[in-house]
Amino acid sequence: MNRSTPAIDVRDLVKLYRRKSGHSVRALDGLSLRVEQGEIFGLLGRNGAGKTTLLRILTTLIHPTAGSASVMGLDVVEHPYEVRKRICTVLQENAVELYLSVADNLATYGRFQSIPPRDIKQQVARVLEQFELDEYRNQKVIDLSGGLKRRVQVSKVFMVNRPVIFLDEATTGMDPINKRATIEAIRNQARLGRTIFLTTHILQEAEELCDTITIIDHGRTVAQGNLQTIKSLSSRAFDMSITFDELTDVILHDLEQLPLLKLTHKHHTAEICVKGSELSALSILKTLAERYTILHFEVGRATLEEVFLEILGQDDGEEIPP
Amino acid sequence: MRMILAVMYREYRMRTTSMTWLFYDLFMPLTYLLLFGIGLDRAFSGGIALQGGTVSYNAFFLAGVLSMASFGIAINTSYGFFVDRENGIFYEFLTYPMTRSQFLIGKILFNCILSLIQATITVSLGVALLDIPVRWARMGALAPGIIIGTAGWFFFLTSFALRIRRNDMFNTFINVAYFMLMFASSMFYPVEALPPWLAAIARLNPLTWHTDVLRYATIGLGADQSVLLEALAFVLFLFLSFLAAVWTLRRGVLR
Numbered sequence A: 001m002n003r004s005t006p007a008i009d010v011r012d013l014v015k016l017y018r019r020k021s022g023h024s025v026r027a028l029d030g031l032s033l034r035v036e037q038g039e040i041f042g043l044l045g046r047n048g049a050g051k052t053t054l055l056r057i058l059t060t061l062i063h064p065t066a067g068s069a070s071v072m073g074l075d076v077v078e079h080p081y082e083v084r085k086r087i088c089t090v091l092q093e094n095a096v097e098l099y100l101s102v103a104d105n106l107a108t109y110g111r112f113q114s115i116p117p118r119d120i121k122q123q124v125a126r127v128l129e130q131f132e133l134d135e136y137r138n139q140k141v142i143d144l145s146g147g148l149k150r151r152v153q154v155s156k157v158f159m160v161n162r163p164v165i166f167l168d169e170a171t172t173g174m175d176p177i178n179k180r181a182t183i184e185a186i187r188n189q190a191r192l193g194r195t196i197f198l199t200t201h202i203l204q205e206a207e208e209l210c211d212t213i214t215i216i217d218h219g220r221t222v223a224q225g226n227l228q229t230i231k232s233l234s235s236r237a238f239d240m241s242i243t244f245d246e247l248t249d250v251i252l253h254d255l256e257q258l259p260l261l262k263l264t265h266k267h268h269t270a271e272i273c274v275k276g277s278e279l280s281a282l283s284i285l286k287t288l289a290e291r292y293t294i295l296h297f298e299v300g301r302a303t304l305e306e307v308f309l310e311i312l313g314q315d316d317g318e319e320i321p322p
Numbered sequence B: 001m002r003m004i005l006a007v008m009y010r011e012y013r014m015r016t017t018s019m020t021w022l023f024y025d026l027f028m029p030l031t032y033l034l035l036f037g038i039g040l041d042r043a044f045s046g047g048i049a050l051q052g053g054t055v056s057y058n059a060f061f062l063a064g065v066l067s068m069a070s071f072g073i074a075i076n077t078s079y080g081f082f083v084d085r086e087n088g089i090f091y092e093f094l095t096y097p098m099t100r101s102q103f104l105i106g107k108i109l110f111n112c113i114l115s116l117i118q119a120t121i122t123v124s125l126g127v128a129l130l131d132i133p134v135r136w137a138r139m140g141a142l143a144p145g146i147i148i149g150t151a152g153w154f155f156f157l158t159s160f161a162l163r164i165r166r167n168d169m170f171n172t173f174i175n176v177a178y179f180m181l182m183f184a185s186s187m188f189y190p191v192e193a194l195p196p197w198l199a200a201i202a203r204l205n206p207l208t209w210h211t212d213v214l215r216y217a218t219i220g221l222g223a224d225q226s227v228l229l230e231a232l233a234f235v236l237f238l239f240l241s242f243l244a245a246v247w248t249l250r251r252g253v254l255r
Helices: A051-058 A080-084 A102-112 A117-130 A146-159 A176-191 A203-209 A227-233 A249-256 A278-291 A304-312 B002-015 B019-043 B057-086 B089-093 B100-130 B136-163 B167-183 B196-203 B206-219 B224-252
Strands: A008-018 A024-035 A040-044 A066-071 A087-090 A164-168 A195-199 A212-217 A220-226 A237-244 A260-266 A269-275 A294-301 B048-050 B053-055
Touching (some): A008 A051, A024 A051, A024 A066, A024 A212, A024 A220, A040 A051, A040 A176, A051 A066, A051 A195, A087 A146, A102 A117, A102 A146, A117 A146, A146 A164, A146 A176, A176 A195, A176 A203, A195 A203, A212 A227, A212 A304, A220 A227, A220 A304, A237 A278, A249 A260, A249 A269, A249 A278, A278 A294, B002 B019, B019 B057, B019 B100, B048 B057, B057 B167, B057 B206, B100 B136, B100 B224, B136 B167, B136 B224, B167 B206, B206 B224
Parallel strands (some): A040 A212, A087 A164, A164 A195
Antiparallel strands (some): A008 A024, A212 A220, A237 A269, A237 A294, A260 A269, B048 B053
């Protein structure tokens, strides 16, 4: 496979779900995106934006209504079997064999992924250790907590070395330590040249992990690029942390009158996110400094979450069922 | 082939997680034959008049029990789609590197092996305990009869199991379908003894074709030509059911 071939190439993708009532819901509406090989790609969007639909098309579970999608240069409709040989997937639903032990879950998965039987035991041991599942190896999955079940499911994809990994809300339900271990494992896989396609609601996770991000809404792309590009695409947002000598109700009232994306406060410090140019951020600071005593302030770029809210928070679209 | 073996291995692991389940699968037909068969054998102590002679009810019912067992295993296997869907793993399977046909064939092949073991136990103990006069010379047709029968019913039920989303709806469907197919067939009584309208329906019923082939293979009842025709009709039924099941898996699982 040529390195210049994109890992994922989606062009003008449309997906209509026909309802029994006769009307159609447009889950994807001419969506286009491109993911390069070895990249960690984040797909973001609110519930019903079309993320799961896109993932289902790319993993050959459903056909698009129009447009095209390819994985490692192979069209998902024309060559679904070849595509499946190049991907592994963690779906949003919990997908584990409840009545098999943790080790048997991994071993069964290994057989489906054509790992030679003589190597399976070794791979199972490696993954059990990597995901700290060794102490549960002989326990039936049905007896594990929700977070552990999810860990077993996610760990399966690290049994094999496929070029593209799809992770749909992979860390949902995990405790912070396991989440950290999973994120680290994902990073390591990307370093080995595997492409990671990630959908998540946890924007901090996307910000930490992803090389490029696409935000979709109503089945269309609304923002695309690396983290800095995405942030600059918004009508600029700045995080400000301002510590007053005393944070009174009058100051809070004044702050509430400002066009802010976020306002929180703790003790004498107000955390705000300002929408506008750098100048307007400084102007707000100047106005506040003229009226009140400021002991300390910090200005920084807004987080992805704030940009996400700014881009998508304007209208409430129709929810598309998953 | 590796993928089919992987699916078979998974089916084997799932079945062997419950010994009760496995015991039920292997010995239930025999229990049926011993309880229900013996009761009816006593009730029809003169036997059943067929083709100018008489056969005991136990002998007649043996093929009925075998076809019922094949149907039962097919129901259990197709019901597995619901369990897999509830566990969330069904859709993940569909993203594994295998074709939809490999998935279905692997799923049923293990269960065909189970059917064969079950039939061997039932026929052997039927002969030993109930003196059923089997025609050993025709036994060669039993294994293909069991395999094709189990696979045919599984593929037939798969299309419904994949399309019906609700567990309780599928149960209702199975109950109604099984009831209709079973009683409008040659499973419990000879078709010749039925009123003409019911006999006509029974002759079009694939369960009759399957049972008649198994009856021919076990106690040698039936004319060569008509049984061959029924066998061919059942193979066609299997083939069409397979195509429908694969099509449903490809296009109809998630729309």
